[in-house]
Amino acid sequence: MPEKIEELIRQAIAAAQQAGDLASFELEDCGVERPADADNGDWTSTVALRSARLAHAAPAKIAAAIVAHMPEDKQISKVEVAGPGFINFYLSAAASNDVFRLVREAGADWGKSNVGNGLKLNYEFISANPTGPLHVGHGRWVALGDSMCNIFDHTNFKVDREYYINDHGSQMDVFGSSVATRYLQLVEVIRKDNVDVATAHATLLADREAYVDDEMDEHPEQHPYMDAFNEALGGNSYGGDYIIDIAREFYEADGDKWYDVAPEVRTDEFRERAYQAMLARIKATCHQARCDLDLWFSERTLYIKDETGTSPVDRAFAKLDKKGYLYKTDDGALWFKSTAFGDDKDRVLIKSNGEYTYFASDVAYHWDKFQRDDYSIDLWGADHHGYIARVTNVCDALGYPGQFEVNLGQFVNLLRNGEPVRMSKRRGTMVSFKELLDEVGTDATRYTLVSKSSNQTIDFDIEAAKKQEASNPVFYVQYAHARICSILRRAAEVNEDEARELGMDVVASKAIGADYNLSLLTEPSEAALARKISEFPELVASCARDRAPFRLTHFCEELAASFHGFYQHCQVLPSEGRPVDAELSHARLAAIDAVRINLAIALKLIGVSAPEVM
Template identity: 80%
Template sequence: MPETIEELVKQAIAAAQSAGDLPEFEVKELGVERPADTTNGDWSTTVAMRSARLAHMAPAKIAQAIVAHMPQSSAVSKVEVAGPGFINFYLNASANNEVLQEVREKGADWGRSDLGHGLKLNYEFISANPTGPLHVGHGRWAALGDSMCNVFDFTGYHVDREYYINDHGSQMDVFGRSVQRRYLQLEEIMREDGCDLDAAHDKLLADRQAYVEDEDDERPETHPYMDAFNEELGGNSYGGDYIVDIAREFAASDGDKWVDVPVEDSLEQFRERSYKSMLARIKATCDEVRCPFDLWFSERSLYVKDESGTSQVDRAFNKLDKMGYLYKTDDGALWFKSTALGDDKDRVLIKSNGEYTYFASDVAYHWNKFQRDDYSIDLWGADHHGYIARVTNVCDALGYPGKFEVDLGQFVNLLRNGEPVRMSKRKGTMITFQELIDEVGVDATRYTLVSKSSNQTIDFDIEAVKQRNNTNPVYYVQYAHARVCSILRKAAGVSEDEALELGMEKVAQKAIGDSADLSLLTDPTEAALARKISEFPDLVAGCARDRAPFRLTHFAEELAGAFHGFYANCQVLPSEGRPVDPEVSKARLVACDAVRINLEVALKLIGVSAPDVM
């Protein structure tokens, strides 16, 4: 319809110019859009204001001349000039409702576009260290990142979904040592208490729980539970329950094999096997929350040398060196000349002791990305804001200016019945993302975590999100979809089991038949339903342009609300004492089916299911 309106306006301008009512001018953008207030029509154009300077005329006079020469259209019932020069178009019922049939024809492709023109885009998100389970904050990155990738896919981009595994560096040794020490503690408990592994595991967890609940302990690292643990680890350790669980895996598979082996000799075993165990848990959580990745990229791979003795880090540094962005100081440290690109200071890549910095990995990693994709987006937590400039500068220096972007996400406040859930990073206490999924469910978790702009903090109240009533947005939207499916099943005369076997598309076809007269849909709630559905393609494109998948939740709730209003006001199927003309009923079933399809597409884009039955 926007294209139809544009063509009418172009013809009217040409006719007015030929008649001498308007001077010659050309406006590239006609400004055709939906008015916010439906009393101002179904579509509006600001072409008169846009062309005022070119025509040297008042916008209102330009608008009047355009309307005077407006061609007749079977889709338009009325055209009016309003305010300083708006031209408002009012559609007839048939034209307004055409979108309902269009949705049914396009089905799962309703709203799809070629906005991205096949651009190869790398989207990296979550990328949590493989030294612990994903927490709720990581869960938000999962929901946001995966939803954004779905939107990109849907709007014509070629998206590579990537998880960067930080498996290089000292934190991996700390992780291995932490598991190693707990393993030794388990073996010590079994030997001294004469108990089995399960009992030793339970005792160690009970001791840890007592430590967690000790509210008088102001210095967790000096607590008796942690003393022995940190004595051999220099106070640098991971202390969560998961460390005890992984240690138990070692004891179960290897017995006391490592008890009398020097800790340095067994560290590699504990580090590497613990790493694989934790990474498998992270991948399992991502799979459960419907968050697939095309590539799990290992940081370690950046330092692996090929047959020529060159690593990816070396290649990236060589490129920067050729561009004149590297220098060495007298102590032998290697620096990136970040100030040459506007940073407040230069950044060290290799320390004077020969140790590579974390930033060195980032340089090589982003160089690697641009060997594979044309554009790169990273989703980071808001606490990484200060890191953006140096990575952006590196991408510019490597020869990819304007092709790197960072989306920042605020964090999650976890509540239960309005009260904050107490968590302590120092004590290793938290509700993991997996635990949240297990308690709340994937649909409610994903919907809630993506329901606000990434630059807004989310208050996630566990008990509120679990509610199965209309106060819970995800339930409200899913219930609207399930209600539509129920109406279609009833109209088609099929049971839930039969519908499951047929699929809702065939059920809808059986209920509606081959054609329906959509001009019969004249109730204001019917018009509002069609109008809301027609907004979807532009909304999805806007989600892609603005990196704003949260708008899909708002749209879904508004569409569900429009449907509930329609359903309350318009009898769809005849019932006792409430007859409905068969042709009107058929047209309303078309509206219902369009709602079903649109809700399913919107929910699918944010990784949430659209149940047929609730």
């Protein structure tokens, strides 16, 4: 419809200019948009305000001339000038209601557009050490990033979902040592107490719980194994329960075969096996959150040399050096000339002792991305804001100016009944993302984590998210979808099992039939439904352009509210003492079926299910 209105405006301008009512001018954009208030029409144009200087006339006079020469069109019921020069368009009922037909014909393709124009896009939205489970903050990146990728898919970007595994560095040795130390303790308990591994595992867990509770260290006799663990590793360790769990898995697989081997052999073995075990857990958590990534990129691979004898790090550095952006200082350190791109200082890549910096990995990693895709987006925590300039600069230096982007995200405050969930440093871990998914459920978790702009902190109240009532937004939206499905089942005279076998699209067709007259829908609440649904294609496009998936949650809640308002005022199916015309009933069934389809699409884009029964 915006294109149609723009065409009418241009015809009116041409006619007014030919009649001598407007000076000759050309304008690229007629400024057709949705007015914030439905009382101001279905669409409005700011063309008169935009052309005032070009036409050498007041906006109100320009608007009046355009309206006076506006061609008649059966889809437009009224055009009027408002305020200082806005031109408001009111659609006919038939034109407004036609969106219900369009949605039903488009099905799952409703709202698709060509915003991306097929751009090959890499979106890396999770980056974490494989030394522990994903925490709730990581969970927000999962929800935001995967939802954004769904939106990119819907708007014709060719997107690769990517996880960057931080598996290069000393943290991996610490991880291996932590598991190895717990494995030795398991064997010692089994031998000393003559118990099985399950009992030994429980002993170490109870010991650690006692350590956590004994914050003042007043009862060291209650946690000797935890104290020994800390003493053995000098506090440089990973201490969560999951370390004991992994050690038990290794004992169950191999028994005590690793107890008497050389410490370095045991640590090397456990580092690699623990890495794979934790990575499998992380992948399972992402899958539970309905986020299946296309690529799990290992930082280690950046330092592996191929048949040419060079690694990705070597090749990225060679390109920078060829362009004159690297130099060495007298102490042997290698630097990137970041100041050449406006940075406040140059950035070291290799220290004087030969150690590669974390930035060295970033240089090679982003170079590698551009060998695979044409545009790269990273989702980082807001605390990494100061890192943006140097990575942007190196992408520019590598020959990819304007092709790198960073989206920043704020963190999550976890609450329970309005009270902060306290974290304990002694506990060795924060609340994990999997624990949140297990308690709250994937739907409520994802909906809540994506419900605000990424630059806003989320207050996630666990108990509020679990409520099965209208105060919980995800329940409110899902209930609207389920209620529509119930109405369609009744109209089609099928039960839940039959509907499940047929599929709701077939049930809807059976209930509505092939022919229905949408011009019968003249109630304000019916118009509100049509208006809200017609906003969806542009809304999804704006979500893609602005990297703003949270807008979909607002849309879902507003559409659900419009449906509930409609259902209160409009009889859909006849009931005792409340007859309804058969043709009108079919038209209303078609309208709510369009609502069903639209809600399901919007929820799917943010990774939330659309239940048919609640």
